[in-house]
Amino acid sequence: MASLELWYEFASTYSYPAAMRVARVADAAGVTVRWRPFLLGPIFGSQGWNDSPFNIYPAKGKNMWRDLERICAAEGIPLKHPPFRFPQNGLKAARIALAGEAEGWTPAFTRAVYAANFAEQKDIADDAVLADILMRMGKDASAVTVAANTAENKDRLKKQTEEAIARGIYGAPSFTIGDELFWGNDRLEQAVAWAKENLDQ
Amino acid sequence: MASLELWYEFASTYSYPAAMRVARVADAAGVTVRWRPFLLGPIFGSQGWNDSPFNIYPAKGKNMWRDLERICAAEGIPLKHPPFRFPQNGLKAARIALAGEAEGWTPAFTRAVYAANFAEQKDIADDAVLADILMRMGKDASAVTVAANTAENKDRLKKQTEEAIARGIYGAPSFTIGDELFWGNDRLEQAVAWAKENLDQ
Numbered sequence: 001m002a003s004l005e006l007w008y009e010f011a012s013t014y015s016y017p018a019a020m021r022v023a024r025v026a027d028a029a030g031v032t033v034r035w036r037p038f039l040l041g042p043i044f045g046s047q048g049w050n051d052s053p054f055n056i057y058p059a060k061g062k063n064m065w066r067d068l069e070r071i072c073a074a075e076g077i078p079l080k081h082p083p084f085r086f087p088q089n090g091l092k093a094a095r096i097a098l099a100g101e102a103e104g105w106t107p108a109f110t111r112a113v114y115a116a117n118f119a120e121q122k123d124i125a126d127d128a129v130l131a132d133i134l135m136r137m138g139k140d141a142s143a144v145t146v147a148a149n150t151a152e153n154k155d156r157l158k159k160q161t162e163e164a165i166a167r168g169i170y171g172a173p174s175f176t177i178g179d180e181l182f183w184g185n186d187r188l189e190q191a192v193a194w195a196k197e198n199l200d201q
Numbered sequence: 202m203a204s205l206e207l208w209y210e211f212a213s214t215y216s217y218p219a220a221m222r223v224a225r226v227a228d229a230a231g232v233t234v235r236w237r238p239f240l241l242g243p244i245f246g247s248q249g250w251n252d253s254p255f256n257i258y259p260a261k262g263k264n265m266w267r268d269l270e271r272i273c274a275a276e277g278i279p280l281k282h283p284p285f286r287f288p289q290n291g292l293k294a295a296r297i298a299l300a301g302e303a304e305g306w307t308p309a310f311t312r313a314v315y316a317a318n319f320a321e322q323k324d325i326a327d328d329a330v331l332a333d334i335l336m337r338m339g340k341d342a343s344a345v346t347v348a349a350n351t352a353e354n355k356d357r358l359k360k361q362t363e364e365a366i367a368r369g370i371y372g373a374p375s376f377t378i379g380d381e382l383f384w385g386n387d388r389l390e391q392a393v394a395w396a397k398e399n400l401d402q
């Protein structure tokens with residue numbers, strides 16, 4: 001069956017509509033999705049950025065928020081600016097998302113964290129916010145937090161970010177099908193079509 | 202009648218498919234287009250870049266060329282990488298494009314320059330290349346070059362670039378409808394729809 005990988009960072013604005021849309025668009029085409037959280041911080045840092053480019057370049061940032069408003073309105077996705085800080089720190093959420101892969105709840109958790117960040121004005125680096133999301137999913141928040149914070153899982157997130165860099169990823173969301181890389185929420189449909197055309201046998 | 206403004210820079214890769222597509226997409230919606238050449242150099246310079254971000258950030262640049270290949274293939278637009286230099290210097294072409302506005306040949310000249318840059322591997326800063334384009338359009342290349350190089354026309358291009366900055370433009374292509382700004386070839390359809398919905402009375 002055709003499949004693609006969705007690479008996302010919890011702080012990333014355009015990863016929000018991508019995460020909310022990917023299952024629907026991929027399902028409709030019969031394409032499966034592997035959800036791959038990673039960290040943009042090390043990538044941006046290696047480019048000399050110690051902040052989001054949307055903060056470093058204010059004109060770009062202003063239009064990004066307007067563009068995101070238009071996209072979310074067109075897709076019926078709620079949007080409220082994070083009130084206290086942008087970008088938020090997605091490290092803890094990324095570790096938990098990775099820990100959920102074996103049990104299959106990474107997509108649901110990911111969508112809930114994006115909603116907390118970009119629709120509910122919550123602090124996604126707050127343990128209580130993450131625990132609340134896990135509890136509403138019927139998970140044992142304490143057990144999940146322990147699993148997320150093992151040295152092994154932390155190392156897995158590091159390796160996932162290193163793999164992203166090795167595969168040419170420089171922003172989020174990105175979609176990969178083998179060596180083919182698509183960058184941006186606005187490339188979701190093309191990436192799904194590419195997966196279907198090149199992998200569906 | 203509904204209208205939008207297309208802001209473009211001759212060195213800009215994504216401005217190429219936008220320039221080739223805009224008339225067809227806008228015409229189909231009954232939207233008119235004002236073609237507004239400007240220079241990205243001063244804008245990038247003010248952000249601390251003395252080169253294209255696609256050169257400064259190699260991973261981003263590599264994927265841009267691959268993405269542009271996919272876009273041009275899907276649209277049936279020929280594409281060959283500029284063989285000797287990227288980005289090319291679009292200053293002379295921009296002055297000529299602006300000088301053509303009153304006579305209405307800016308769109309045809311613009312498309313021919315983009316084809317020279319991104320399909321024909323020609324140097325668009327070469328006077329002979331620009332003269333050849335003008336002659337094939339039936340223009341008096343010498344007279345046009347004189348008109349393009351008057352102090353008044355040079356100043357007009359400067360003012361056009363200043364207006365772009367004042368209107369929040371930070372990249373090319375961009376589309377404006379009043380205060381509404383859309384950035385990128387992939388926003389063309391949205392910009393045309395916006396013009397139609399908000400201006401067509």
